[in-house]
Amino acid sequence: MYELKVVSFFSAAHSLREYQGKCEAMHGHNWKVEVAVRRQDLDKAGLALDFKELKYMLNSVIDNLDHKDLGQIDFFKKHNPSSENIAYFIYNELKMPLENKGCALKKVTVWEQRDYCASYYEKDS
Ligand SMILES: [Zn+2]
Numbered sequence: 001m002y003e004l005k006v007v008s009f010f011s012a013a014h015s016l017r018e019y020q021g022k023c024e025a026m027h028g029h030n031w032k033v034e035v036a037v038r039r040q041d042l043d044k045a046g047l048a049l050d051f052k053e054l055k056y057m058l059n060s061v062i063d064n065l066d067h068k069d070l071g072q073i074d075f076f077k078k079h080n081p082s083s084e085n086i087a088y089f090i091y092n093e094l095k096m097p098l099e100n101k102g103c104a105l106k107k108v109t110v111w112e113q114r115d116y117c118a119s120y121y122e123k124d125s
Contacts, residue, residue, distance in 0.1 A: 002048040003106065005036045006055045010066040014081040026069070031083070032111040033062060033090060038104045049103050061093040083110045087120035 010033070015026040035058050039048035065073070070081035079085040091108040098105045107121040 001038050001040055002042065003036055003038050004048050004051065004054060005034055006051060006058055007032060007034045008055060008058050008062055009033070010062040012065050012068050012070050014070040014076075016082060017080050019080075029112045031065075031086065032117075033058065033086075034109040034111075035090070035094065036106040036109075037098060038106045039102065049098075049101060053101075057094060057097055058090075061090050083112045083116070083118040084120065086110045087118050091120045091122075 009030060011028060011030050013026055013028045016023045035054065037049060037054060042048055065086070070076045070086070073081075075089050076085065079088070087108045087110040090110070091105060094108070095105045107119050109117050109119040111117040
């Protein structure tokens with residue numbers, strides 16, 4: 001198997017519901033998002049997927065989050081805008097488009113600061 005990773009960034013505000021502590025109050029992060037993709041075979045050019053294409057796909061998803069108050073986005077009205085749920089959101093947005101390109105989405109990891117990150121992945125991906 002081959003595995004590719006790309007990283008991208010976005011800035012947004014959030015506040016956590018059902019949480020006691022500083023993160024209850026509105027504040028911002030510069031989130032870092034890493035996407036890992038797997039593929040069994042390479043194309044004629046020796047690529048699993050063009051990095052630029054993967055980055056474009058990731059950026060199209062995170063453009064919907066960039067410079068937003070995450071709590072105002074429908075998905076995060078239902079799911080608290082934690083890093084865990086941001087990873088879940090991005091995973092679900094990217095899964096099908098990547099499968100259509102013959103790739104399996106392995107994992108999405110979201111850092112809310114340098115030393116804290118959360119990942120979402122599915123059991124057999
Ligand atoms: Zn926060």
